[in-house]
Amino acid sequence: xxxxxxxxxxxRYGGVHAxxxxxxxxxxxxxxxxxxxxxxxxxxxxxxxGGQIRPDAGRVGLNGEDVTGLPSRKLFRKGVGRTFQIxxxxxxxxxxxxxxLALLSHERKALRLLGEATSAAKDEAHELLxxxxxxxxxxxxxxxxxxxxxxxxxxxxxxxxAPRLLLMDEPTAGMAPRERHELMALxxxxxxxxxxxxxxTEHDMDVVFxxxxxxxxxxxxxxVAQGTQEEVRVDPEVKRIYLGDAA
Amino acid sequence: xTFADLxxxxxxxxxxxxxxxxxxxxxxxxxxxxxxxxxxxxxxxMLGTYGAIWLAxxxxxxxxxxxxxxxxxxxxxxVLGALMELAVLKRIYGAPELFQLLATFAVxxxxxxxxxxxxxPEDILGPRAPGLSGAIELAxxxxxxxxxxxxxxxxxxxxxxxxxxxxxxxxxxxxxATEDREMVGALGVNQVWLFTGVxxxxxxxxxxxxxxxxxxxxxxxxxxxxxITDAFVVVVVGGLGSLxxxxxxxxxxxxxxxxxxxxxxxxxxxxxxxxxxxTLVVEFVLMALTLAFRPWGFAGRPLRGAREPAGSVxxxxxxxxxxxxxxxxxxxxxxxxxxxxxxxxxxLATDCAIFALFAASLHFLMGPGGMASFGHAAxxxxxxxxxxxxxKQAGAPMLVALAAxxxxxxxxxxxxxxxxxxxxxxxxxxxxxxxxxxxWSVAWQWDDVTGGSNGLVGVWPATWAAxxxxxxxxxxxxxxxxxxxxxxxxxxxxGYALRAGRDANLRADAIGIDVKRVQWLSFPVAGAAxxxxxxxxxxxxxxxxxxxxxISRSVDGLVMVLLGGVQTLTGPVFGAALFTWLQDExxxxxxxxxxxxxLAILVLVLVFPRGxxxxxxxxxxxxxx
Numbered sequence: 124x125x126x127x128x129x130x131x132x133x134x135r136y137g138g139v140h141a142x143x144x145x146x147x148x149x150x151x152x153x154x155x156x157x158x159x160x161x162x163x164x165x166x167x168x169x170x171x172x173g174g175q176i177r178p179d180a181g182r183v184g185l186n187g188e189d190v191t192g193l194p195s196r197k198l199f200r201k202g203v204g205r206t207f208q209i210x211x212x213x214x215x216x217x218x219x220x221x222x223x224l225a226l227l228s229h230e231r232k233a234l235r236l237l238g239e240a241t242s243a244a245k246d247e248a249h250e251l252l253x254x255x256x257x258x259x260x261x262x263x264x265x266x267x268x269x270x271x272x273x274x275x276x277x278x279x280x281x282x283x284x285a286p287r288l289l290l291m292d293e294p295t296a297g298m299a300p301r302e303r304h305e306l307m308a309l310x311x312x313x314x315x316x317x318x319x320x321x322x323x324t325e326h327d328m329d330v331v332f333x334x335x336x337x338x339x340x341x342x343x344x345x346x347v348a349q350g351t352q353e354e355v356r357v358d359p360e361v362k363r364i365y366l367g368d369a370a
Numbered sequence: 371x372t373f374a375d376l377x378x379x380x381x382x383x384x385x386x387x388x389x390x391x392x393x394x395x396x397x398x399x400x401x402x403x404x405x406x407x408x409x410x411x412x413x414x415x416m417l418g419t420y421g422a423i424w425l426a427x428x429x430x431x432x433x434x435x436x437x438x439x440x441x442x443x444x445x446x447x448x449v450l451g452a453l454m455e456l457a458v459l460k461r462i463y464g465a466p467e468l469f470q471l472l473a474t475f476a477v478x479x480x481x482x483x484x485x486x487x488x489x490x491p492e493d494i495l496g497p498r499a500p501g502l503s504g505a506i507e508l509a510x511x512x513x514x515x516x517x518x519x520x521x522x523x524x525x526x527x528x529x530x531x532x533x534x535x536x537x538x539x540x541x542x543x544x545x546x547a548t549e550d551r552e553m554v555g556a557l558g559v560n561q562v563w564l565f566t567g568v569x570x571x572x573x574x575x576x577x578x579x580x581x582x583x584x585x586x587x588x589x590x591x592x593x594x595x596x597x598i599t600d601a602f603v604v605v606v607v608g609g610l611g612s613l614x615x616x617x618x619x620x621x622x623x624x625x626x627x628x629x630x631x632x633x634x635x636x637x638x639x640x641x642x643x644x645x646x647x648x649t650l651v652v653e654f655v656l657m658a659l660t661l662a663f664r665p666w667g668f669a670g671r672p673l674r675g676a677r678e679p680a681g682s683v684x685x686x687x688x689x690x691x692x693x694x695x696x697x698x699x700x701x702x703x704x705x706x707x708x709x710x711x712x713x714x715x716x717x718l719a720t721d722c723a724i725f726a727l728f729a730a731s732l733h734f735l736m737g738p739g740g741m742a743s744f745g746h747a748a749x750x751x752x753x754x755x756x757x758x759x760x761x762k763q764a765g766a767p768m769l770v771a772l773a774a775x776x777x778x779x780x781x782x783x784x785x786x787x788x789x790x791x792x793x794x795x796x797x798x799x800x801x802x803x804x805x806x807x808x809x810w811s812v813a814w815q816w817d818d819v820t821g822g823s824n825g826l827v828g829v830w831p832a833t834w835a836a837x838x839x840x841x842x843x844x845x846x847x848x849x850x851x852x853x854x855x856x857x858x859x860x861x862x863x864x865g866y867a868l869r870a871g872r873d874a875n876l877r878a879d880a881i882g883i884d885v886k887r888v889q890w891l892s893f894p895v896a897g898a899a900x901x902x903x904x905x906x907x908x909x910x911x912x913x914x915x916x917x918x919x920x921i922s923r924s925v926d927g928l929v930m931v932l933l934g935g936v937q938t939l940t941g942p943v944f945g946a947a948l949f950t951w952l953q954d955e956x957x958x959x960x961x962x963x964x965x966x967x968x969l970a971i972l973v974l975v976l977v978f979p980r981g982x983x984x985x986x987x988x989x990x991x992x993x994x995x
Contacts, residue, residue, distance in 0.1 A: 196882045196883060197882075199880060207877070207880075211876060212873075212877060213869060213870045213877070213878075214873050214874070215872075216866065223866075224863070224866045224870055224881070228867070229882065233863050233866070233867040233888075234863065234891070235863045235864055236858075236864050238862050239861055239862065240866040241861070243863065281880070283881065284881075
């Protein structure tokens with residue numbers, strides 16, 4: 124069953140066609156990697172799906188509903204979780220409080236003037252932290268976490284709305300190779316357990332070929348190939364982009 | 371109004387615009403490179419005026435005396451600015467931005483009293499420029515020669531600055547630092563001297579502007595805040611860091627003000643519009659309009675490379691048992707205080723409580739909200755006027771007035787906040803200032819309702835609370851409850867959502883928090899608390915005048931919050947009590963309370979860069995980070 128449908132989205136910056144009519148889809152429970160050389164339009168494409176940039180044309184559909192241009196806070200309500208290339212969490216709160224706030228927001232209680240935020244949704248917050256392996260750190264201020272743990276915390280927060288789709292922009296950027304595979308293995312496990320679709324951009328081909336069910340390749344704002352790992356691996360166009368004409 | 375009148379006003383307006391541009395360009399340069407919001411810039415301007423007049427007297431008459439006075443004053447102020455940078459700001463570039471602000475407030479206080487000490491409280495008239503005291507005829511209207519000179523000088527200085535910035539190595543470095551300070555540092559440029567040099571240049575421009583005003587405006591001790599506000603308005607309307615923008619903004623403001631004078635009172639469709647009354651407020655209306663439609667001013671761009679508040683953020687802890695024990699002890703001490711002290715101390719304690727609430731409400735926006743408000747006195751004043759007007763004009767009982775004041779504060783804060791949260795950083799702060807000035811000038815000029823500059827008198831508490839002790843208890847109880855309510859909200863989900871928006875805006879949005887909305891809603895919460903403080907203030911004094919919401923009150927609030935430590939909950943409350951008590955204590959002993967307070971603040975800033983409570987806590991915990 125198709126969860127996310129990208130239909131011919133476009134973005135221009137002045138004369139530059141950053142994304143020129145890209146279409147693909149993500150099925151329920153599927154892990155899709157969006158790859159391409161620098162300047163291919165990955166991030167623009169990703170931000171149009173995630174609600175940070177409004178497409179000039181085209182349509183983004185989520186479970187049959189048109190969500191084109193919805194800001195990310197509204198996508199959150201529709202079951203989309205998001206992590207960023209440079210992980211950011213709420214530095215003045217503890218690890219647990221970060222997750223509690225995400226849960227409060229999911230329950231639409233984040234604007235309440237009464238009640239203690241720190242005593243809200245404790246069990247669920249601990250469960251989420253356990254799922255990403257951060258349980259032992261729950262009471263630490265999160266500005267003291269190692270970067271890899273910040274990434275895990277971000278993942279826990281992105282799971283607070285029990286999402287059906289997880290958007291991860293360069294999830295392993297800035298991490299050591301071993302940590303990368305640990306994090307992506309965790310994502311794959313969670314995705315399988317929860318029938319959660321994952322769309323991620325990534326530079327590291329080991330990560331891409333290790334953890335994606337399907338791969339979408341962009342170049343110069345256009346989709347040049349998509350398919351299973353094997354299909355993409357043998358695609359002549361993809362070879363040309365990554366290895367040059369000599370290949 | 372004749373054409374000749376209009377022309378005369380226009381010339382005057384353009385001459386004002388020139389000095390305004392000189393003043394603002396200095397502020398803009400300093401902010402652009404060092405990112406320091408230098409509140410003392412107006413004080414440097416004031417020193418320029420005083421210094422030039424004093425020098426002109428001592429250097430003897432004649433053109434030589436006059437112009438050397440102008441030049442020496444400008445250079446002297448430049449040197450002072452450089453010294454200020456070397457002695458104070460250089461040490462705290464690493465500290466949070468708001469802390470640098472506090473240091474510049476301290477300089478404002480010190481300079482004001484230094485001027486009082488040197489030149490006395492009376493306004494001093496300057497000499498006219500020898501050889502330029504006459505007028506030239508234009509369309510049958512005498513135009514002062516000196517004004518013509520100023521009008522020419524503005525573009526000349528703009529051109530000179532442009533050449534300096536574009537044609538010299540030093541200028542290139544300044545522009546590069548304005549664009550990306552970290553990068554300039556990474557390229558091996560010695561930023562230390564760059565910053566000091568920019569401070570000297572910017573200060574010199576302020577001094578020159580002040581000195582040039584000597585024949586046109588008497589030197590007075592109020593010039594500093596007037597000048598800094600005007601300069602901020604010009605810089606913000608023009609766009610931070612843009613000289614061309616500042617030039618344009620100064621011109622527009624000068625012309626619009628001149629037009630208001632020229633129109634005077636006009637009858638339109640049976641309505642009497644008094645334009646000259648608008649002159650006090652027109653620049654702020656202009657600023658509010660500009661920021662509402664062009665959030666970065668005429669020529670500005672979003673700030674780049676501005677420091678994040680990261681690292682300065684203290685964690686909010688759930689109140690521990692120890693906290694409640696201390697709170698209970700404090701409550702008991704405060705409750706039995708009247709048995710041990712005289713009426714004078716009791717009134718002072720009442721004031722302390724009122725300002726503690728005022729500071730706590732400001733902290734609510736600045737701390738968890740991360741939004742510096744430079745015009746927080748507006749809500750204090752609105753609460754004060756709401757209570758005073760209800761009591762005087764409608765004869766409402768005290769309790770009704772006390773209940774209505776927070777409501778009025780909240781409603782206005784909801785309106786102002788809607789515009790403010792569309793902006794960030796200094797722009798947001800300046801818009802809050804604009805709203806405060808608009809409210810202030812309405813109170814000042816709407817004689818029929820607010821009593822104008824005389825204000826309202828005879829607003830006394832109900833008979834059951836008229837006794838000083840009873841009123842003290844009432845104030846303490848209400849302030850304590852209101853402060854506790856603010857703290858509850860900070861610990862509630864709302865407070866966490868507010869901090870989330872401050873800590874990581876994108877992340878907050880990604881977990882479904884509408885950051886702008888949360889920030890907007892925090893305004894009425896703070897406005898209500900400040901409104902209550904204002905109402906209690908009126909009843910404690912028995913009268914009120916527009917100065918309850920003057921800029922200086924907003925500045926006091928900022929000092930209270932920063933003195934106590936913006937990262938802590940209790941800090942601002944102690945900061946307010948400390949500030950109020952110190953002010954009273956010093957004032958009883960010497961006229962120069964500002965000087966002592968300013969020096970005290972400077973010492974505190976340099977010794978306790980986290981505010982008093984924040985630093986003490988750190989020392990008690992023994993180096994724990």
